[in-house]
Structure formats: structure tokens, C-alpha cells
Amino acid sequence: MSTEVIRWGILGAGIIAHKLASAVQQHDGSELLAVASRTPAKATEFAAEFGIDGSDYDTLLKRSDIDVVYVATTHNFHFDNARLALQHGKSVLLEKPFTVNAAQAQQLIDLAREQGVFLMEAIWTRFLPAQAQLKEQLDSGLVGDLRQLNINFGAFVPPHYETRLKDPNLAGGVTLDMGIYPLTFANFLLGERPVDVQSMAEFGATGVDEWANYLLRYPSGVMVNISTSCSLKMKPEALIYGSQGYVEFPEFQQGNRYVHHRHDGGNEVLASDTYELQRHDNGFVYQVEEVARCLAAGELESPVIPLAETLSMMQLMDSMRADWGFRYPFE
Amino acid sequence: MSTEVIRWGILGAGIIAHKLASAVQQHDGSELLAVASRTPAKATEFAAEFGIDGSDYDTLLKRSDIDVVYVATTHNFHFDNARLALQHGKSVLLEKPFTVNAAQAQQLIDLAREQGVFLMEAIWTRFLPAQAQLKEQLDSGLVGDLRQLNINFGAFVPPHYETRLKDPNLAGGVTLDMGIYPLTFANFLLGERPVDVQSMAEFGATGVDEWANYLLRYPSGVMVNISTSCSLKMKPEALIYGSQGYVEFPEFQQGNRYVHHRHDGGNEVLASDTYELQRHDNGFVYQVEEVARCLAAGELESPVIPLAETLSMMQLMDSMRADWGFRYPFE
Numbered sequence A, B: 001m002s003t004e005v006i007r008w009g010i011l012g013a014g015i016i017a018h019k020l021a022s023a024v025q026q027h028d029g030s031e032l033l034a035v036a037s038r039t040p041a042k043a044t045e046f047a048a049e050f051g052i053d054g055s056d057y058d059t060l061l062k063r064s065d066i067d068v069v070y071v072a073t074t075h076n077f078h079f080d081n082a083r084l085a086l087q088h089g090k091s092v093l094l095e096k097p098f099t100v101n102a103a104q105a106q107q108l109i110d111l112a113r114e115q116g117v118f119l120m121e122a123i124w125t126r127f128l129p130a131q132a133q134l135k136e137q138l139d140s141g142l143v144g145d146l147r148q149l150n151i152n153f154g155a156f157v158p159p160h161y162e163t164r165l166k167d168p169n170l171a172g173g174v175t176l177d178m179g180i181y182p183l184t185f186a187n188f189l190l191g192e193r194p195v196d197v198q199s200m201a202e203f204g205a206t207g208v209d210e211w212a213n214y215l216l217r218y219p220s221g222v223m224v225n226i227s228t229s230c231s232l233k234m235k236p237e238a239l240i241y242g243s244q245g246y247v248e249f250p251e252f253q254q255g256n257r258y259v260h261h262r263h264d265g266g267n268e269v270l271a272s273d274t275y276e277l278q279r280h281d282n283g284f285v286y287q288v289e290e291v292a293r294c295l296a297a298g299e300l301e302s303p304v305i306p307l308a309e310t311l312s313m314m315q316l317m318d319s320m321r322a323d324w325g326f327r328y329p330f331e
Helices: A013-027 A040-050 A057-061 A073-088 A102-116 A131-141 A160-163 A174-190 A285-297 A305-323 B015-025 B040-050 B058-059 B075-087 B101-116 B127-140 B159-165 B174-190 B285-297 B306-322
Strands: A005-009 A030-036 A053-055 A068-071 A091-095 A119-122 A145-153 A194-203 A209-217 A223-229 A237-242 A246-247 A257-262 A271-275 B006-011 B031-038 B052-056 B066-071 B092-095 B119-122 B147-155 B196-203 B209-217 B223-229 B237-242 B245-249 B258-261 B271-276
Touching: A005 A013, A005 A057, A005 A285, A013 A030, A013 A040, A013 A073, A013 A285, A013 B127, A030 A040, A030 A057, A030 A223, A040 A053, A057 A073, A057 B285, A068 A073, A073 A091, A073 A102, A091 A102, A091 A285, A102 A119, A102 A305, A102 B174, A119 A285, A119 A305, A131 A237, A131 A246, A131 A257, A131 A271, A145 A174, A145 B147, A145 B209, A145 B223, A160 B174, A174 A209, A174 A223, A174 A237, A174 A246, A194 B196, A194 B209, A209 A305, A209 B147, A209 B196, A209 B209, A209 B223, A223 B147, A223 B209, A223 B223, A246 B015, A257 B101, A271 B306, A305 B306, B006 B015, B006 B058, B015 B031, B015 B040, B015 B066, B015 B285, B031 B040, B031 B058, B040 B052, B052 B058, B058 B075, B058 B306, B075 B092, B075 B101, B092 B285, B101 B119, B101 B306, B119 B306, B127 B237, B127 B271, B147 B174, B174 B209, B174 B223, B174 B237, B174 B306, B196 B306, B237 B258
Parallel strands: A005 A030, A005 A068, A030 A053, A068 A091, A091 A119, A145 A223, B006 B031, B006 B066, B031 B052, B066 B092, B092 B119, B147 B223
Antiparallel strands: A145 A237, A194 A209, A209 A223, A237 A246, A246 A257, A257 A271, B147 B237, B196 B209, B209 B223, B237 B245, B245 B258, B258 B271
16 A cells, blocks of 8 residues: 555535545545635635635646545535546545435446546445444354344434425435435445335425335345434434344444343343444544545545445435435436 | 123133233122133133133033133134124123234124124233323323334244244234234324335244334324334334424333433433333233223223224234235135
8 A cells, every 4th residue: 555645625615524624634644635615705714724725616626636526515416516526537535425316326436437536425434443343243243143223313403404404406305314324334234235125204394305214125134124314303223133132333323332232042131242432533534544545555446335335325215215206306 | 880790701721811810800890700721621720720610612602691701812713712702692802913814803893793792802001001191191292293103022932932923824923913012002102093004024934924114104194113023132112203302111012111301302302201100910900991891881892992993903914914925824
């Protein structure tokens, strides 16, 4: 692996862009060079905050000293912005949801391959230490044969997110924004993709899905049962059931603490072990590390979130929306 | 209401019959007169244990001093045994699942109405004090507008139940035996019946459903998400989510303790109140009281579990089994 420093640019100047900028600046192998926004004042302010250059998109993308561009605009712009960056020959880290639908995702994947550049969905939770350790433990038989996952992920969306998240013109809705976390968590832990999907959603006043339930069946026979909402506080919880025990992971989405209950196939819990891992305050650091590692190694996609997996996730969400008869106005 | 004593007979001499017999003997307004079994030795032993008469079915049903017959045979015999009792003009308390399918249920309901006798599904959990109090509180707005219920109900079946529960010839399977509890709990709390149902099940070596997930949508827009298994220890839990708070009821099926978390529409829990109710050790006492009350009052069905509700539950389970392509050998 090379020791070269990876030089970053960011498209978008919102809350998530701030978090990624901070993560890049905390990573030894990365350097943040520039930000771009459609709103010049926002680019200027963001640039001043991080001591970097601020500009419009074209100016940033034409710079030859930027290796990788992080796209952190609203969902509806992911496709256009990422395509523009790829067309400029930049590697791209694209905020989740990767695109609005699978057709867009396929086009970006094709374009990245044509251009021979790196492309990755910024599904940062897959890179967190607790998630990675838990997957290793499950693969080693921590709970015996896996049988079922139950995951709740719901909260009232804070006011500064609410307008965007509930706006169909911005590709809002709980599934693309929040449901994707338990879905990717399940695929990640199981190392496979669902073959049978059922789902049910309720829609709010603005016409996007605000409450949703997903049932998934995997090739191994494991079933996954997910509840999610952007308009309801739920008890945060992932329960991972196996033949010999189960794991409780209350803050599965970004937490660093989970509990393994061993029952050896009976109804009595024989032992409970708590695992608590150190984790960087800014959870984006781990995906920044992975991007830098891939670029240094010349890898065009990450084995932790391969493009085929990203495409499959978009297809899954497409199929559920189709079942609900839910299309975005611009689709 | 009359003060007459209700005189009981029991068909079946298994574990559940013992529990009901004990409940009847603990109820002041009831008297247990006789038990009947297809196996004479079991009837004799049971009769000796409770100080009552033991016989075959016909002998018991021909007695004019028995008001109500509790049917506690295996699922596959519920229909035949209950029909026989109704044909003899007896009121009937029929162990859940009421029958194997809705067609059988409809026939029994029709017969009871023709005979002018009382008939009730022995879904005893609806009569427990904690369930009744919780329903009243939810109706009074304890959690604001109800939005979603998540219920887990799974355990490894004890060996003495396992053979019966996993035998398709005895109408085994997790749905008819265990899934019915969270289903009836949801219908009971919501006071309505699902209009949209999706489900997914996995089948064990004997060919019955051993793991199942149900998604239900109710006319009010509430969604209910249930996981159940007879071959997996699950964390016992009912979570009842509303706009202003949620209730955690860990042992919803027969427990007497639940916790209300108030958040007033935000993500922070502002207060948690625990409710713990006294409850008779033998939880069947409450349904015995209800049967006695109905009979004394001349009511032919219970308002807590009306026959239309019982029929609807059988139709619901029929429809899920149809979706899975699962029929019992004798159907």
C-alpha cells in the first residue's frame, strides 16, 4: 500500500458534509482541499470553517489535485452530482442512499467502470468497529445457526431534517433515508441478499413513507423483520437470534456496545456477555480510512460495500416502493 | 345476575385440562363435576386427582346436571368434540385455536346458535387483569394516537409439548398454537381487525411452521409486526407505539407488569411509569369467571371474545396458511 496522501473535495455544504469534512481532517492519510456548493455563500462559509477552498461544482471538479469527491447533496441530486464528478475522472464517495433508484445506480456504476475510477456508497455504519467485530463473531458461530433478526429503527426526525426528509421532490421518505440502515445491517451481517421480500408502509401528509415494516427471507432460511419510522420514537434495538443464543444490539446503527446471551438451545439464559468497543467520536472516520485504503491500493470498489451490493439495495428499495405504488414525482 | 353455581365437565385430560380444572375448583361460582377421556385410565386418574367423576365422552355429555363443557383435546379434535357437546345441548368453552380452520369454526358457531347455547374460544389471556387495564388506558390515550405494535413471542417448546406441536396430523405449527396469542393481543388492544396481511414462515423437519412473521394493517392505519417461533428463544416483548409515548410489556402473553414511557412526541423519554397488577397464580380463573358470568346472565357469547372475532381469527390464520401453501393432511 502506498503512503501517498488522498486529497478530497466535497460537493454539498450541509450537516453531513461538515461531518465528513471533519473526519477527513482527522485522518492522517487524507487531506481536505475544497468544498463546492450551488449556493456561493454556503461554499465560502464552509471553506472558511475548514480552512479550505470554496467554489462552484465545475471549478472544484476541474482541479487536477483532487483524487476523490464526496457527494453530500440531497437524495434527488446524488445521481447528477456523482455523474458529473465521474465524468471529470474523479473517484467518488456517494452518500447513501446511493441514488433514488436502481436504474440511476446502474448508470453510475457503468460510468465509473468506463472511467476506471473508484466508486463507493457512503454507508458508513458498515465500517464501524462494533459492526465489524459482531459480524466476525457471528460468522464464527457466536449464536449458533442464525435464524432471525428483528430490528427497530425509528425516531422523530429533528426539525432541520424534517423538511427535506418528508419532501417527495427531494426523494424523501423513511425507507431511502433510514430504512436503508437496518437493511444494510442485515445484508452485512448475513453476507447474503434477500430472495423474498414483503413490506408495508404508511404515508404521511406530504406523501412519503413515514412508517414502514419489511420482512425479508434470505437464501440461508434466515428471516429478517424490520420496523422503521421517521415519525415515531421506537425502542432502538437489533435482536439477532440463533440456535444457541442471541445478541441484543440496542444502538445497532452506530453504537459500540452489544450483549450476547447464551442459552445453548434452551429457554434459560446461561450467560450474558457485554462487548463494548472504543470508537472514534466521528463515526465517518472509518469510511474515510476505507476510501483512502482502496485508493492507495488501486481498488475500484470496497469489498465491504461492493457496487453489486449497492445496486442490490437500490433494487430492493425499488421493489418495495413498487409494491406500495410509490414513485417520486421526477421518476 | 343469578347466584346459581355453574357446573362444569371437561373433555380431555391433558396438561391444559388440569389447569382449567384447578381454576374451576378455585372459582366460587363454579363446580367441577366430571372429566372424560378417550383413554379410560387417564379419565380415572384425572377424576381421582380432582375428586370428580371420570368417564367416556358420551357418558359425560348425557348428564343433565352439566351446564358447560370445556374442550381441551388436541387441535385436530376440537371441531368433532365441540360439535358433539353442542349437539348434546351443552354450552362450550373451546380451547384455542378454536378449530383448525374457519370453515369448522363457522359450523360450530351455526350449531351453537341453532341450539341456543353459549360458545366461547378459551383465549384466556384476554381476561387477565393487566391486559384489560392496558386496553382501557390505551383507549383513554395513554400513548396518544396508536401507530404501531411490535410483538415477539418465541421459545423452544418443552419436550412434552413438542411432539404434538410439531405434528401436522395434530394440526401443529407455531401459528395455531403460539402465533394466535400476539394476534389476538393486537386485535384486543386495537379493538379492530386487520384489513391487510402479509406473512412469512419457515417450516421444520416435520412440515409445520416453526418460525413465522406477520405484518398486519388495521383500518385505523396502525401496523402490527409480529415474530413468533416454537423453535427459538426470543426476547419476550410487546412494544406499543403511539404519538406521545410507548408501552413495553415484556411478558404480554400472561404477565402482569408493563412500563409506560412518555415522550410527548419527542425522542427523549420524559417519564417512565411501571404498572404491576396482582394476578391469580392460575391465569385460567379469569376466563372461568367470564364463562360463569355469561351463563348466569343468559349471554350466548362473551363481549370480550365474540364469536365474530373468533371466526375472523381463524380466517386470518387460514389466509396466511394459504399464502404459504400449507394445508393440514386432513384438510
